[in-house]
Amino acid sequence: MVSRYKKEFLELEKIGVGEFGSVYKCIKRLDGCVYAIKRSKRRLAGSSDEQMALREVYAHAVLGHHPHVVRYYSAWAEDGHMIIQNEHCNGGSLQDVVLENSKKADYFKESELKDILLQVSMGLKYIHASGLVHMDIKPSNIFICRKLFGPTGQEESDNEDDGFASSNVIYKIGDLGHVTSVNNPQVEEGDSRFLANEVLQEQYCYLSKADIFALALTIAIAAGCGSLPANGTVWHHIREGNLPPIPQQLSHSFTELLKLMIHPDPVMRPSATALTKHPVLRPSLGKAALLQKQLDVERFRTMTHICLGLPSGEDYKIFQNSKGTHIHGCTSKKASNTIHSRPCKWSCRHPCTWSSGKPCSPPLS
Structure with a gap:
């Protein structure tokens, strides 16, 4: 029997290896588009990968399409291995960029860190609103799409709505192998370096806030804090609400926001929705809200004059x-x-x- 993978795709190169398996950059022969094809390491039947593969496929089926979640196209089993066809992100993963930056002692600037935090929060907001939690947010699971510009200078993209028109870089959440339902959690712990303490204690009441905790540490990594401990004294120190040392000066307001995101009490951490509206990340929203309030006051004053049959103006x-x-x-x-x-x-x-x-x-x- 002819392999569907070999029949439909031209394999270009291996672009990643993860917990689940290997990822290949491929061109689909039918449409000429580039995709990321993930293939499980081991045969699924009876292996620990089976549940992870099914979680990812089910999660994609529930989520559909969102500009800040890696897009899913298809999945099938072949020779006992699960194969998943996803969107190809031409900028690699956030972890790839962090590793390159560390070689040059170069880090994301605060404006870029805020951009990452805001965009990933948008993706998490969508996931959480769908009744799911990711449970494995970390730099290697954040993927980067860089906008391409053709000879005319116009953007070349098949994205209907990238959700961030002002940015040339789009950040997307991928690798949904640990995703679980909020209402009926079947928790498979993700990377312990990014794991919130309440999850380790099997307290699953605030799983969405565990994603927020992991996102804060992901931003700390992007800011240059270096590798995080998987256990030990420093691990517990971070779970007490202390950020790991960051080798650049960040603003007080941004630092305080990151600290709030790793607060020991998950109730105190902001939700993904709150982050997408936070004045530190979206200062323009605060200005817009103030302007709207002023307009509402003026509108009320004008309507009052009309109702009373009075002249309008400041001095009446x-x-x-x-x-x-x-x-x-x-x-x-x-x-x-x-x-x-x-x-x-x-x-x-x-x-x-x-x-x-x-x-x-x-x-x-």
């Missing part, structure tokens, strides 16, 4: 009748420009506007 007077004629049920000449909610005892349809707060006098006949 609610009561302008010099003879004290009752206007809208109120006759006080001492009325201020500030509207408050004290009701008029004379059944005025509008709020009393006397700054002293005293009731309005009865309407003149």
Whole structure:
């Protein structure tokens, strides 16, 4: 029987080896596109890889397509091995870049670290909203897609919505072999270097916050902190809420956010949704919210003028009748420009506007 893999794909090179198996860069003969093909190390039947392979396929089936999750296309068994066809990320993994940076003592700048954190948080937000948790967030499971530009300078991409139009680098979560359901967790612990203490203690009430913990340490690695311990005193020191030493000066606000993400109490850690809106990562959202608030106030003021039949403008007077004629049920000449909610005892349809707060006098006949 002809192998589907050999029939449909032209293998170019091996691009990775992981816990599950090897990953190959291949061209699909039918469409000419490049894909990442993952092949399990051992035959699945009766092996420890079987459950991991099924977890990954099931997770992809539930998740569908999201710009910050590596895209899944197909999976099949061949000679007892599981083969998974995924999107090829042309920038490799975050771990690949970290290793290259370490050789030159070069690290991601804070702006780049924030970009990574924000984009991966978007992917986690989607995964968590689908009722799943990743359980193995780390640099080798964060993949990089660099936008390609053709001769005309226009972007060449088959991505319908990369979710980050302003960035030339897209970060995506991959390797879903440890994914489990929040409601019915079947936890297979991931890399112990990134493992939250509550998971080790088999406390599974806040599994989504374990992903947040691992993401903070992933950012610390990208910032240049070096290798993390798999156990021991330093391992426990980090689980007490202490960041590993980072060889560059980060802003106080960003450092505090990372510390919050590894807080010993998972309840105190921000959710992925909160991170996608956090002012440290999205300062423009805070400015937009303030502007919206100001617009709402101005809109309310304008509508109030319309309802009361009053002229608009900064310098207006609610009561302008010099003879004290009752206007809208109120006759006080001492009325201020500030509207408050004290009701008029004379059944005025509008709020009393006397700054002293005293009731309005009865309407003149």
